[in-house]
Amino acid sequence: MHDTGTSLQVSAKLDQGEAPQPPSGDTQNARGESRHTRRFGLPIATALVMGNIIGGGIFLLPASVAPYGTISLLAFGVLTVGAIALALVFGRLAHRHPKTGGPYVYAREAFGDFAGFLAAWSYWITAWVSNAALAVAAVGYLDVLFPLNGSTLWTIVAALACQWLPALSNLAGTRWFGAVQLVSTILKFAPLLLVAIGGLFFFDADNLGPFQASGDSALGAVSASAAILLFSYIGVESASVSAGEVRDPQRNVGRATVLGTTLAALLYLLCTVAVFGTVAHGKLVDSDAPLSDAVNAMFGGTWGGTAVAIAAIVSIVGALNGWTLLSAQTPYAAAKDGLFPAAFTRRSRGIPTFGVVVAVALASLLTVYNYTFGSAGVFETLVLVTTFTATVPYLLATAAQIYFLLSGRRDRVRPARLVRDMVLAFAAFGFSMWLVGGAGYAAVYQGVLFLFAGVLVYACMAARKKRAAGTPAPRA
Template identity: 60%
Template sequence: MSQNPPRRFGLLTAVCLVTGNIIGGGVFLLPATVAPYGTVSIVALVVLTVGAVALAMLFGRLAARTPVTGGLYVYPREAFGDFAGFVSVWSYWTMTWTSNAALAVASVGYLQVLFPVPGGAGWQAVLALAALWLPALTNFAGLKYVAAAQVVSTVLKFLPLAVVAILGPFFVHAGNFGPFDATGQGVVPSVSAAAAILLYSYLGVESAAVSAGEVRDPGRNVIRAGVLGTVASAVVYVLGTVAVFGLVPHATLAGSAAPFSDALNAMFGGTAGGVVMAAAAVVSIVGALNGWILMSAQMPYAAAVDGLFPRVFTRVRRDVPWAGALIGVVLASVLILFNYLGGTGQVFRVLVLITSFTAAVPYLLSAAAQLHWLARGDREKVRGGRLALDVTVAGVSFAVSVWLIAGAGYAAVYQGTLFLAAGLLVHAWLSARVSSSTASSPAAGRPPVQGRVDARG
């Protein structure tokens, strides 16, 4: 097998990967999730958009120097050593399968619009599991099917969203927006809390960097794909959220299971528009799961190749790390069943906040790595561009990551920290095996930071 197999993702596919991963279940359910905070949530979305663009630029700059799959693990490890790399990959991996569980849960309300499914937690769990395992089968079929499904689902989801985002503002009623700060806790705390939930809607800005080993001309296309995909998603998000807030009465929106369907029904009357939007939402969520299941396997693969993750994650078939994908889907399934059958209230909100915290950790470490190299004056580490721009992008990315961790709330930080604590046992076991191997072979040393340039095989 060739040591340098062809990279399969061109700029269009990379943009679709970013956009498809960003616009998944988040945009279709989050307006209802943040409605209890009031219209201050729109302010939080605008502020978060600036941070998301900065993160996309940061990951593009880092990927230009190290164009390998699994970048958010590689950058901290190169800057701070094995432990930082492990914390980043473990946290990101936890985020991916938790996010997949949340995406599958987000599909339930829209599936119930399309199919007359009996109520109850058991049937909702069945629907969520079906939405999760269908795109998993696409991943097991091979990378070319993942890429094709991502392009098709991205195109199909944009049309109905564009209808609400572009035409919706002409139908809004000012009285539907509700109070600006519905919690009464103050604008700053409400913005922070809403932003922690809304971060879920921007997860995926790093998609091109995580999959950089598959992208053609990554030095140019990763940052382009990240910024273009993020900006395109932001336009749909901001206009669409404003429209939904103005189309659906505040009290109704806060309890809605399918807010965009409700918005389309408010625009045109009847239920036909809502059914169309529900179908688009399901396609979007399944498409996002298609990309995120791949993401849940790629970064662990990179770490496993370097000996910092269990070796089972290195198993590849048809260009996809199938073992990692399978493990992630199984864990997401367990999490779905635990939250539904365990009687947990507000399933989507709970999963989203855990996801936001575990995503912010590798974002924070990547920004810190860039600041580390800039402080050292290591210009080859951050090649190209101007120093002032690099410092600004890295500084904003770092500040946004800290802000999101703080805004996630004590419960999410507590649960997310427990996930990280469980990872310490895995790291202790793996590092002990590496130390034992090194001791028995004095010539052996720390494995190189390699990620995955030639990951297929």
Template identity: 60%
Template sequence: MTSNTPAEPPAKRRFGLLTAVCLVTGNIIGGGVFLLPATVAPYGTVSIVALAVLTVGAVALAVLFGRLAARTPVTGGLYVYPREAFGDFAGFVSVWSYWTMTWASNAALAVAAVGYLQVLLPVPGGAGWQALLALAALWLPALTNFAGLKYVAAAQIVSTVLKFLPLAVVALVGPFFVHAGNFGPFDATGQGVVPSMSAAAAILLYSYLGVESAAVSAGEVRNPKRTVIRAGVLGTVASAVVYLLGTFAVFGLVPHTALAGSSAPFSDALNAMFGGTAGGVVMAVAAVLSIVGALNGWILMSAQMPYAAAVDGLFPRVFTRTRRGVPWAGALIGVVLASVLILFNYLGGTGQVFRVLVLITSFTAAVPYLLSAAAQLHWLARGDREKVRGGRLALDVTVAGVSFAVSLWLIAGAGYAAVYQGTLFLAAGLLVHVWLSARRRVPATS
């Protein structure tokens, strides 16, 4: 039986503060933000309130992961913390759930690219062509990962800068063009404000996936005890400003009925601001670049946590294979699984592909968030000052408590179908855990 000592970080830490902030921001502001206003429009403008509440939770999670990473600055983050607090099984559940989230999220990102590619290209109709476009959007950034970590870092910085510019235009200039009549009803479902807000928040969580990026990659970050928390908070706050102002602008620029059926809501918003279609084309280019940049970072993330668990013997050994700083085998497996999920959802005739994938990822992301918050609460309750790095007890309790509550709220808001499918993914992982744990335990000899 292996010890609970986390995997050792690599000798060379390649990410400074700028790269870490870009990793967080680039992973948060991916393709999701470009499609999410249309996805949550059916719930009404209560979605904007849900986004504001979720922003508070996202900042709390960023602080939580920064505090946890300051004590254990190794690659693997959200797998390491539950394992140290509760043992191997909790660590496995966390890494399996997070790993499931990453490749399902990558599939959702690639699907989000399709709507904006159709603005730029004369793509034939039909699910088959859409599936091919989604696969192309997925595999292009995968090649960057296979080339090595320095290319991942460079691509992340460039794509983050390029995506921010047009989003900033909508977020900062768009509110001056809004029309009150476009917002539509506050609670469009008629089910009540709280249920509608919870359901919208479960979808909107997808827009904040990535707050943990610096913590998961802490083994690659220089001076992680300071850099991880700074990168997490700075990246999350910057993303939140763009999200809140941008979503408000889109809701006020595009009529509610049109927004609910839009496949490129930010393009529609720019067209409403300036007329014609040129603005929409610019936004579509930015959206595609943003999605490719986000996939560049998320493909790396899909490999790093399994790598840390595999080093400890809690994940299949194949995930330890690395090349030029990237666990290439894990990245390849994640891309293949995301490709299968894309084909299944498109060619299987599943409606609302993006929404289905987003809800699954929201549930599977909330599980390791919940376990990490529980780990911090565990150490605080024990009075283990070394574990929580001393001082600021009230702040740590508040941050961990808010993070735990938000994670639980998101699991509840994901809905029965998403929780059911996500639980099936977790249950399937039990067979892997049984097999690996049996191989790690050597029977005693008489």
């Protein structure tokens, strides 16, 4: 462990673009960086985006949208276009402000501390609640490999292990984080590509079922199936949130964001088409393991369940590894500006260690509460809330880009790109609004309550920041 004060000095120099001298006893490379704080390049940044977008949802999505018929594939197309537009906007924003924090940095730069805090607060909630959900999903697949026989104790132990093992890889430093992220992304793609590409050779159009199976209008069916798919695209902002740890962020963040989002969307679409064409529609609607059914249909036997369970665990662990880092990066950036408690600025080996520990601890408490008290309904509601809380930073970030373009702050936007950037920004804003609508009334209601709870935190932190600056509070 580095001394906290030294870590903060190193972090500050990195953010200012300086080349810090590493603490004594720490090996440094030719660029003067610690071997633990080595910044990752385009491949790992892309893996971070893909790993966070592709979690456990891909293993259930085909069955989830099957009741709407093959028209649900149109929802994939619409969502993909919107996600790529959002990814392009994040790439442009990262080029303008290549700092750790992503949407928080952009919202604060455009609209001030309060907007920045709302972006950081809502994104932080999204990250650690999603981690709890991913861990619970991983336990379901672990049960296939190592039956837990309904034991609450062992189920909790397994869920906590799924959360803390990725946390340990984060605490080991950016070097180890990058290795785990890259390896898990590669390993998860082997079985997914088997289904996505192999399924095309066993494709049977008779398995597709009706184009519209739900009886809804075409627009209603697309919107309803899109609402199910919305959560699966959260994560497009991953590289921009970690821009401070990306090598040459003005160039690599945008590329990694677009490349990772495009590849993840392509894999989603190919897997869904392959499953639709290999599993009979009537069976797919009631399937709990659609990719397992697809593998069994392609090659026979019952080994597909085990293979897919292993793939799901690898996929989820990779997503947890990435989301654990993101759960610490945004509060770290906000804490440096005095909008989160100062403890969140503590870094070691290039990682905001305090933020990692707090996020994993909160996710662990939520997991234990879920299993101990059997509050499945409450937990599912919280997971739906993350669909809403994730869109708050998206809306603020895209609005910030629109503000930068309309206010004349075009210092880094070439005239030839202005119209294109404006169209992309408005498309991404509209896409984000659609995400809010897809979250549902209950999720939006609960999410607003979460945001209002954060207002109290902001009031306390803003008052403390003003006192520290020596500025007297206004009289009543």
